[in-house]
């Protein structure tokens with residue numbers, strides 16, 4: 001198992017920033033590397049009901065969802081990536097967890113918006129995805145993959161509308177600006193600030209599979225989302241003895 005050292009690991013002792021929420025980027029990548037194929041489902045009702053947090057990768061066809069999963073998990077062919085849009089046609093689940101104990105699941109979803117797909121298939125898929133996003137009970141986070149050269153498409157906007165009520169109830173939301181290697185530095189900065197305005201309070205990160213940009217940041221964020229701090233037990237209110245009235 002190869003884990004690329006994080007910048008924090010290569011800094012001289014004493015200058016390392018404290019890990020966010022108890023995990024270093026290298027540990028987050030180690031967790032990602034445990035990914036294993038779990039199951040594939042052509043339709044929602046074939047998905048096994050699960051209780052562990054599920055993180056769904058969604059976005060238009062060819063945006064780079066499968067490549068992002070392979071890059072984050074440091075596995076070349078875990079998810080099927082392809083130059084040809086429409087490569088992923090089922091919902092594919094990958095389990096994560098150390099020592100064989102699954103503590104989260106990644107879901108690679110088929111992309112939308114590929115022009116060559118017959119209209120009926122497009123509508124069917126949009127319904128499957130909307131149902132998945134609305135009804136999947138263990139869904140903990142959505143990663144919307146967006147090529148910053150195209151920005152948010154009409155179908156991305158529809159997806160945002162579909163998930164908004166759940167995001168307002170606490171579903172985590174991240175926009176990954178993919179293929180950042182195709183942009184100059186200043187274009188990246190601009191794309192990031194525009195998307196921050198459009199993401200409605202969701203997180204936004206730049207990402208490049210080829211330049212290995214943003215990998216540690218995204219892995220760390222997903223680990224944090226999959227391991228939310230346990231809610232603090234609320235101590236029962238104690239009866240206070242009545243203050244004696246001043247005479």
Ligand SMILES: Nc1nc2c(ncn2[C@@H]2O[C@H](COP(=O)(O)OP(=O)(O)OP(=O)(O)O)[C@@H](O)[C@H]2O)c(=O)[nH]1
Nearest residue numbers: 062063064065066067081082083086087088111209
């Ligand atoms: N330059 C560059 N190309 C990328 C990057 N990520 C993905 N690609 C390329 O984009 C194409 C599509 O990648 P996929 O990962 O198959 O895209 P997808 O979103 O899973 O596509 P569907 O399964 O059709 O929805 C492939 O040719 C990838 O090599 C990246 O960060 N930089």
Ligand SMILES: [Mg+2]
Nearest residue numbers: 065066080088
């Ligand atoms: Mg794919």
